[in-house]
Amino acid sequence: MQENLLFVDLSTQTSRLVRDRELFDTWLGGTAAGTELLFRHCPPDCDPLGPDNPVIFVIGPLSGLYPVATKTVALFKSPLTGELGESHAGGRLAAALREADIDALVITGRAPHPTFLTIDNQEVRFHSARTVWGKSALATERILRDFDPQDGRKSSVVRIGPAGERLSPLACATVDSSRHFGRLGLGAVLGAKNLKAILVSGSGAFVPERLKSYRDTYQGIYDKVVHSGEMRKYHDLGTAGNILTLNAIRGLPTRNFSQGYFEGAEALSGESFARDWLVQHTACAHCQCGCIHVAEIREEFKPYHYRTTKVPYDYELIYALGTQLSLGSPEDVLRLILAVEKEGWDAMSMGCTLAWASEAFLSGVIGLDVTEGLPIQFGDAGGYLEVLHRIRTGAGQFYRDLERGTAHCAAVYGGERFAMHFGRVEPAGYLTGENALLTWIVGVRHSHLDDGGYGIDQKLLGKPQPLREQVAAQVKDAQWRMVTNSLVTCLFARSIYDGETTAAALAALGISRTPEELRRLGEETLRRKHAWKRACGFSPEKVTIPEKLFSVQTSNGPLDRERMAERVRLYLELADIAPASQETGTP
Amino acid sequence: MSKRLTVANRDQCVGCFSCMYACSRTFRRAGSTNKAALRVRVYSGVEGAFSLRTCLRCAEPDCAAACPAGALVVQPQGGVRLERERCISCGACVRACVLKALQWDEEERIPLPCVHCGTCARFCPNNVLTLTEEA
Numbered sequence: 013m014q015e016n017l018l019f020v021d022l023s024t025q026t027s028r029l030v031r032d033r034e035l036f037d038t039w040l041g042g043t044a045a046g047t048e049l050l051f052r053h054c055p056p057d058c059d060p061l062g063p064d065n066p067v068i069f070v071i072g073p074l075s076g077l078y079p080v081a082t083k084t085v086a087l088f089k090s091p092l093t094g095e096l097g098e099s100h101a102g103g104r105l106a107a108a109l110r111e112a113d114i115d116a117l118v119i120t121g122r123a124p125h126p127t128f129l130t131i132d133n134q135e136v137r138f139h140s141a142r143t144v145w146g147k148s149a150l151a152t153e154r155i156l157r158d159f160d161p162q163d164g165r166k167s168s169v170v171r172i173g174p175a176g177e178r179l180s181p182l183a184c185a186t187v188d189s190s191r192h193f194g195r196l197g198l199g200a201v202l203g204a205k206n207l208k209a210i211l212v213s214g215s216g217a218f219v220p221e222r223l224k225s226y227r228d229t230y231q232g233i234y235d236k237v238v239h240s241g242e243m244r245k246y247h248d249l250g251t252a253g254n255i256l257t258l259n260a261i262r263g264l265p266t267r268n269f270s271q272g273y274f275e276g277a278e279a280l281s282g283e284s285f286a287r288d289w290l291v292q293h294t295a296c297a298h299c300q301c302g303c304i305h306v307a308e309i310r311e312e313f314k315p316y317h318y319r320t321t322k323v324p325y326d327y328e329l330i331y332a333l334g335t336q337l338s339l340g341s342p343e344d345v346l347r348l349i350l351a352v353e354k355e356g357w358d359a360m361s362m363g364c365t366l367a368w369a370s371e372a373f374l375s376g377v378i379g380l381d382v383t384e385g386l387p388i389q390f391g392d393a394g395g396y397l398e399v400l401h402r403i404r405t406g407a408g409q410f411y412r413d414l415e416r417g418t419a420h421c422a423a424v425y426g427g428e429r430f431a432m433h434f435g436r437v438e439p440a441g442y443l444t445g446e447n448a449l450l451t452w453i454v455g456v457r458h459s460h461l462d463d464g465g466y467g468i469d470q471k472l473l474g475k476p477q478p479l480r481e482q483v484a485a486q487v488k489d490a491q492w493r494m495v496t497n498s499l500v501t502c503l504f505a506r507s508i509y510d511g512e513t514t515a516a517a518l519a520a521l522g523i524s525r526t527p528e529e530l531r532r533l534g535e536e537t538l539r540r541k542h543a544w545k546r547a548c549g550f551s552p553e554k555v556t557i558p559e560k561l562f563s564v565q566t567s568n569g570p571l572d573r574e575r576m577a578e579r580v581r582l583y584l585e586l587a588d589i590a591p592a593s594q595e596t597g598t599p
Numbered sequence: 600m601s602k603r604l605t606v607a608n609r610d611q612c613v614g615c616f617s618c619m620y621a622c623s624r625t626f627r628r629a630g631s632t633n634k635a636a637l638r639v640r641v642y643s644g645v646e647g648a649f650s651l652r653t654c655l656r657c658a659e660p661d662c663a664a665a666c667p668a669g670a671l672v673v674q675p676q677g678g679v680r681l682e683r684e685r686c687i688s689c690g691a692c693v694r695a696c697v698l699k700a701l702q703w704d705e706e707e708r709i710p711l712p713c714v715h716c717g718t719c720a721r722f723c724p725n726n727v728l729t730l731t732e733e734a
Contacts, residue, residue: 076630076631077630079617107616107632110630110631111631111632111633157641166616166632166641214633215633215705215706216631216633216706217623217627217629217630217631217633217634217706218629218630218631219628219629219630220628220630223628226624226630227624227625230624234617234722238724292613293613294613294614295613295614295615296615297614297615297616297632298615298616298617298620299615300615300617300722300724301615301724302613302614302615302724302725304613
């Protein structure tokens with residue numbers, strides 16, 4: 013039964029275990045339980061980079077026990093947006109936390125010097141990270157996995173790269189080989205805490221309450237994951253399969269959202285990557301789907317001498333560092349992904365910021381005086397690698413600003429009209445229409461994963477639907493995703509974990525929740541998140557849409573200003589979220 | 600005829616650990632990787648390699664030879680069976696297995712010899728493990 017909260021205070025180098033069964037009885041786990049912990053432990057007015065900002069990692073009741081329940085939720089106050097920071101990652105972290113019998117890990121304070129933590133079966137040790145400070149996210153894993161004394165156990169390694177150490181609000185935290193708490197700046201929050209890495213391992217084994225129904229339910233879910241074809245696309249081509257799908261409907265953002273068609277899409281397609289670059293699939297712990305796609309680049313560094321590097325790829329990376337920058341060569345895109353991966357930035361945010369810089373340079377908003385002699389131009393892969401090098405080495409104010417994100421750069425240098433961000437968060441790769449935009453405006457994380465808006469846009473093509481119905485579908489999806497993210501199962505398996513299956517999976521573990529009760533939990537959790545965002549000073553009504561987007565074609569035609577405002581109003585009404593004017597201070 | 604678990608396609612492993620979860624769930628009634636009678640070892644690096652360590656069912660098992668209490672009984676078809684009441688929890692058997700195929704239950708402090716039933720292979724989505732017939 014879930015109950016264990018492990019609190020780690022970096023300032024005093026102490027830890028304590030608190031048992032709180034009621035938290036999980038009420039809030040199930042994952043994002044719902046994490047939101048409650050955020051209310052308890054994160055003052056909405058705290059400095060995101062100060063010691064008062066906690067980092068909360070939570071797993072859920074299904075973690076480590078059922079197929080594809082692979083995600084860990086991280087909650088914090090975001091240094092990018094100044095409001096809700098929430099990011100989810102796979103890898104082996106959820107499985108390791110389960111075997112260590114830790115349901116939530118709450119890290120507070122600030123270490124007096126660079127530190128990493130080892131957590132083995134709830135026992136916390138603090139180690140000096142002076143020797144790995146400054147090391148890339150990839151090198152840090154190699155070194156610390158060797159340091160880990162738990163030979164043969166399924167340890168998980170969470171760490172930041174140099175971007176997090178420099179407190180870049182675009183910095184991510186990388187989990188195991190290449191999964192990420194990518195968005196909203198967790199890397200900077202950890203960097204500000206002087207926390208380079210966390211290693212988790214455990215020797216525990218959870219005994220389900222009803223063994224027979226556990227095995228039967230497990231088998232049913234396993235069969236759907238492996239044999240039904242519901243997850244096959246994620247394994248076969250992976251998310252990169254979206255490149256041609258979106259290009260065909262003119263929804264693939266190209267050159268800083270100038271259009272939805274990329275002339276080089278064929279070369280960057282999932283099919284092309286699979287044929288010419290894919291060398292390996294891997295999986296998160298307890299995911300039989302295995303959606304991680306790994307390419308290999310081989311470079312001659314002197315005659316007859318080669319270095320070979322594995323680079324993971326996904327749709328969002330190819331969009332952000334490929335079509336957005338007008339790069340048509342998979343090798344160039346992989347090189348940029350590798351540079352971003354080593355430094356520990358969020359690829360989507362960095363790609364969009366480079367796209368803003370390119371348009372700013374192209375339109376004369378910034379010149380060579382600002383870029384210190386370096387032209388930044390669409391299609392110039394060598395130029396972009398040089399930009400990343402300059403950011404990494406802190407060469408010049410402009411380059412230090414670039415890793416603060418699109419909104420910051422536009423405020424300092426201009427070009428607001430084409431600065432692609434929603435509430436300061438750079439968008440994912442969908443120029444499909446108004447539903448996708450609505451997700452970025454009202455979604456709790458400003459993420460395309462907050463609801464299926466981009467999917468609704470795709471279904472609308474040629475089949476118009478009343479506005480209210482579109483928004484209602486979006487709200488319903490957003491609410492159910494709160495349940496998914498509380499279990500915590502991977503969103504790729506969302507069609508498998510429907511209400512009935514989820515209720516059966518929980519029942520076998522001795523947790524009684526009807527599908528209707530789960531839905532209500534989702535509705536309430538969505539409301540609570542918006543309440544916390546409001547307490548931080550955020551209002552969805554005040555999010556502005558980049559002006560440029562009103563003059564481009566989406567898959568569903570041009571955007572309409574009034575209709576977008578109506579969508580926001582409808583969303584808040586249907587989700588029963590109080591409008592800004594009715595707010596009465598801190599909830 | 601008897602059956603033996605073998606690693607048929609190590610290089611098709613994606614590291615999902617489904618095999619270890621299956622073994623723990625079936626034999627130890629536990630949701631964990633820690634009670635499995637085999638191991639998928641992980642090597643670091645961007646998506647490193649995976650190495651599978653499964654019992655070879657040796658005719659003259661090093662694990663049994665190392666046991667000072669005679670708790671691991673060599674079976675006619677090879678491999679060992681644990682006589683639990685004899686086990687003194689010294690761990691010598693696990694240390695003697697060069698393959699690191701014999702696993703240790705940290706909770707109960709006993710070795711976990713593989714019985715070559717093939718449950719792990721049935722839950723492998725990529726045909727890494729198979730159960731082969733032997734004369």
